[in-house]
Amino acid sequence: EDKVVQSPLSLVVHEGDTVTLNCSYEVTNFRSLLWYKQEKKAPTFLFMLTSSGIEKKSGRLSSILDKKELFSILNITATQTGDSAVYLCAVEVPGSEKLVFGKGTKLTVNP
Amino acid sequence: EPEVTQTPSHQVTQMGQEVILRCVPISNHLYFYWYRQILGQKVEFLVSFYNNEISEKSEIFDDQFSVERPDGSNFTLKIRSTKLEDSAMYFCASTVGLEQYFGPGTRLTVT
Structure with a gap:
């Protein structure tokens, strides 16, 4: 069953646009939710969220977690072509060390 | 900045052959994992390893798979x-x- 669901699956925007990527999950009492950016190969770590309502920010990227409604969003402002990638959301399952990934959102930023 | 390295980057093998995929984790890290991603699908957990033994494995990780920290x-x-x-x-x-x-x-291609 799908425990981590990302939407949209695919998104095409123009440079300068702002995008919001969504991640909902069906795992309660988890330890953390993580966002990764996957370009050609390895997922590269972006954010780890453990507390509800606290925004994490890194440059043009920001993310927030809502533990009550069981979702997280990743915002990218003033997108650039270099932001084109698949963005993965993963949840750390309680009582386990593994990450459960969503299918990802493929973002394409056109010049 | 320390990073995880893997070799080879691409391995082609014939069905029935044995393969060994190698990883050098970040030096002060204590927990190690293998995941796989079939083309177009989610990243899936295979196994976690801590203190020289498997701490968790998925149903994918059957008797054909093994891990080692030699x-x-x-x-x-x-x-x-x-x-x-x-x-x-x-x-x-x-x-x-x-x-x-x-x-x-490591991209593994089995022919």
Whole structure:
């Protein structure tokens, strides 16, 4: 069953646009939710969220977690072509060390 | 900046052959993982390793798979008799806390 669901699956925007990527999950009492950016190969770590309502920010990227409604969003402002990638959301399952990934959102930023 | 490395980047093998995928985790990390990603699908957990033993494994990780930390730096995944459906990208990850850092992956092609 799908425990981590990302939407949209695919998104095409123009440079300068702002995008919001969504991640909902069906795992309660988890330890953390993580966002990764996957370009050609390895997922590269972006954010780890453990507390509800606290925004994490890194440059043009920001993310927030809502533990009550069981979702997280990743915002990218003033997108650039270099932001084109698949963005993965993963949840750390309680009582386990593994990450459960969503299918990802493929973002394409056109010049 | 320290990073997880993996070799080879691409391995082509015939069905039934044994393969060993190698990883060098980040040096002060204590927990090691293997994940795989079949083309177009989600990243899936295979196995976690801590203190020189498997701490958790998925249903994918059957008797054909094994992991080893032969020395203080390498972490290997062995597939004893490869099948066509083993063709995938295999990622190694390591962590000392909660954030798992991924290597660049090995693309395994079984013909």
